[in-house]
Amino acid sequence: MAANISLRDRNCTTQLASATIRAQLLQQLQKEILEAVATGWPLSRILTLLCQRAETLSPDAICSVLRVDSEANCLLPLAGPSLPDEVVQATKHVPVGPDVGSCGTAAYRGEPVEVTDIAIDPLWKDYRHLFLPHGLRACWSSPIKGCDGKVSGTFAFYYREPRGPDRLDREIVAACVNLCAIALDHDRAQSHILKLAYRDQQTDLPNRAAFQQRAREILDQLPKSYGPSLAVHYIDLDDFKGVNDTLGHAVGDQLLSAVATRLRAVCKNAEFVARLGGDEFAVLQFPVAKLEEIERLAQRLLSCFARPFEVEERTIATSASIGIARAPTDSNDFSNLLRRADVALYRAKGAGRARYCLFDEEMGQHMLARRAMEKDLRQALAKGEITLHFQPIVHLATGKTTSFEALARWMEPSRGAVPPSEFIPIAEEIGIIVEFGNWFLRRACREAARWPADIKVAVNLSPLQLSRDNFIQQVEAALAESRLPPERLELEITESVPLVANPAIREVLRALKNRGVAIALDDFGTGYSSLSYLRSFPFDRLKIDYSFVREIHEHEQTMAIVKAVLELARSLNVHTTAEGIETEPQRIWLRAQGCSEGQGYLFNPPMPAEKIADFLADERRRSAGSTRIASLPRLKAMS
Ligand code: C2E
Ligand code: MG
Numbered sequence: 001m002a003a004n005i006s007l008r009d010r011n012c013t014t015q016l017a018s019a020t021i022r023a024q025l026l027q028q029l030q031k032e033i034l035e036a037v038a039t040g041w042p043l044s045r046i047l048t049l050l051c052q053r054a055e056t057l058s059p060d061a062i063c064s065v066l067r068v069d070s071e072a073n074c075l076l077p078l079a080g081p082s083l084p085d086e087v088v089q090a091t092k093h094v095p096v097g098p099d100v101g102s103c104g105t106a107a108y109r110g111e112p113v114e115v116t117d118i119a120i121d122p123l124w125k126d127y128r129h130l131f132l133p134h135g136l137r138a139c140w141s142s143p144i145k146g147c148d149g150k151v152s153g154t155f156a157f158y159y160r161e162p163r164g165p166d167r168l169d170r171e172i173v174a175a176c177v178n179l180c181a182i183a184l185d186h187d188r189a190q191s192h193i194l195k196l197a198y199r200d201q202q203t204d205l206p207n208r209a210a211f212q213q214r215a216r217e218i219l220d221q222l223p224k225s226y227g228p229s230l231a232v233h234y235i236d237l238d239d240f241k242g243v244n245d246t247l248g249h250a251v252g253d254q255l256l257s258a259v260a261t262r263l264r265a266v267c268k269n270a271e272f273v274a275r276l277g278g279d280e281f282a283v284l285q286f287p288v289a290k291l292e293e294i295e296r297l298a299q300r301l302l303s304c305f306a307r308p309f310e311v312e313e314r315t316i317a318t319s320a321s322i323g324i325a326r327a328p329t330d331s332n333d334f335s336n337l338l339r340r341a342d343v344a345l346y347r348a349k350g351a352g353r354a355r356y357c358l359f360d361e362e363m364g365q366h367m368l369a370r371r372a373m374e375k376d377l378r379q380a381l382a383k384g385e386i387t388l389h390f391q392p393i394v395h396l397a398t399g400k401t402t403s404f405e406a407l408a409r410w411m412e413p414s415r416g417a418v419p420p421s422e423f424i425p426i427a428e429e430i431g432i433i434v435e436f437g438n439w440f441l442r443r444a445c446r447e448a449a450r451w452p453a454d455i456k457v458a459v460n461l462s463p464l465q466l467s468r469d470n471f472i473q474q475v476e477a478a479l480a481e482s483r484l485p486p487e488r489l490e491l492e493i494t495e496s497v498p499l500v501a502n503p504a505i506r507e508v509l510r511a512l513k514n515r516g517v518a519i520a521l522d523d524f525g526t527g528y529s530s531l532s533y534l535r536s537f538p539f540d541r542l543k544i545d546y547s548f549v550r551e552i553h554e555h556e557q558t559m560a561i562v563k564a565v566l567e568l569a570r571s572l573n574v575h576t577t578a579e580g581i582e583t584e585p586q587r588i589w590l591r592a593q594g595c596s597e598g599q600g601y602l603f604n605p606p607m608p609a610e611k612i613a614d615f616l617a618d619e620r621r622r623s624a625g626s627t628r629i630a631s632l633p634r635l636k637a638m639s
């Protein structure tokens, strides 16, 4: 009896010990697989590892994992490291159905299917000839269910002899099926995230990231010098901002979706349409052999805008411009190719919009020259190549200088004098205008502080400067540093400053005006909204643009416009300066019409700061002379 008990105890102890080891091994397997999932291993690699570990735990078994392709209603192999290749091939596209071996049936029924003898089981009638020659005699397949309860795959144990699973196998398979479910769910979530990351939500088109990926794939396989080409069509709507501003963003968004639908409709399978952002779309055309094919697609894309769009019960007519670059002709590199398409797009816009333009070498030269200029401009201030010149603004009635306008000059060693109309827009585009503008302001105030106390200085501002939070502090610092009274500073803005739409900028100008700084509206009449602009802020001065002054004696209409502007300024109690006065008749006429001040080559061109003292001394001498001459007859009469 005692011996019996001790024998039973020993059996129990052995069983307990092996159960503990098994549990530990299973835990280890789970840990390993979960770590592989968490660290982002590819799905097939995770499941191959799982099969290998399961086969170590159950040396009689051969594992396989299949995934359900729900669209095709079939199974696809994911892992089966010990299965012969021929068998793996045979499990490709196995249908999900009521009598399709163990796996197809398990996926169909949603429950495990135990086939203990493949040779005789009717479920295997169509497949046994593929498996039996490889010594696979039994197959027990379990469905893998995802977190949504649907069957996402199958996990199978094959045996080399007719048999069913034992208790140990059942434990292993239960753990493996769970791990497979986690791995498949994770993979599905990852693919969904990836899909979101590569789709534009508004238009459901591929987004910029997807576009870039596809373009790079094509570029990688493109022969370097011969064979098929890739064409990038870079599309930009011509007045999307106007639609957004006038009809609102909701209508703008709908318009973009409608544009996307039309673009998709005119593109064939081989043409990849994407939204790059904002109102920019792009099409990859590949493979393409002839220029005519590219032009035909461009025409097709433009034709999308021939009919107006019906959006939220509104009819919106809009057009688009297209820039086209080709690989390998224009570049083999994605960024360069897109940049070239962008240059061509810019050309298409400049040539009147609603058209396409192909990149060419001349544009390339222009682009390179422009890039070189950007690079030089970034260093120009530090190298001392930028200076300020000053142009006198004179009182038209007395001829006396009342202020000087500070005008930027760039003397670049190899290019010579680069006009501000060329480099200021570049400085604005690349963002260094804020640094430049602050420097202009400081330098101008410092110079003005040396002039007689009744002479002011006018400084031009760029829109970007005004939208910086610390602009008021910058002006205050320039005034404090130079000890120039705020009343001697005038800031000139043009209609490119978004005053009407931006109350914050109006506030900044108002705050400066309250401190005593005068605000002038430069180039009046050249913008699109001069009158509403005038209403949006109480300007101290209007500067009538040079283009009007030039035409005073050429066109009667111009004369009438300038007269009306001067009348308007008078009624608003705003000072006026006529810019670009070059002739005496212009000066006489403007003065007669009541224009208070003038600026132009007739008086003096812009001059370096060092010349101002002499210029003012000259002016004083001249005016003293003319006063003396003018007062002579009176003196005589008195005597
Ligand atoms: P603006 O502010 O309207 O400056 C007046 C322009 O007219 C100056 O051109 C000046 O040299 C030119 N000008 C003066 N008198 C005559 C004349 O009788 N006939 C003709 N044809 N032109 C005359 P500039 O110096 O080439 O400056 C061009 C534009 O560049 C300026 O127009 C201004 O918009 C911008 N700019 C110049 N300096 C600065 C600056 O420091 N900051 C900013 N943001 N812009 C500047
Ligand atoms: Mg100006």
Ligand code: MG
Binding pocket: 522, 523, 543, 545, 546, 579
């Ligand atoms: Mg001007």
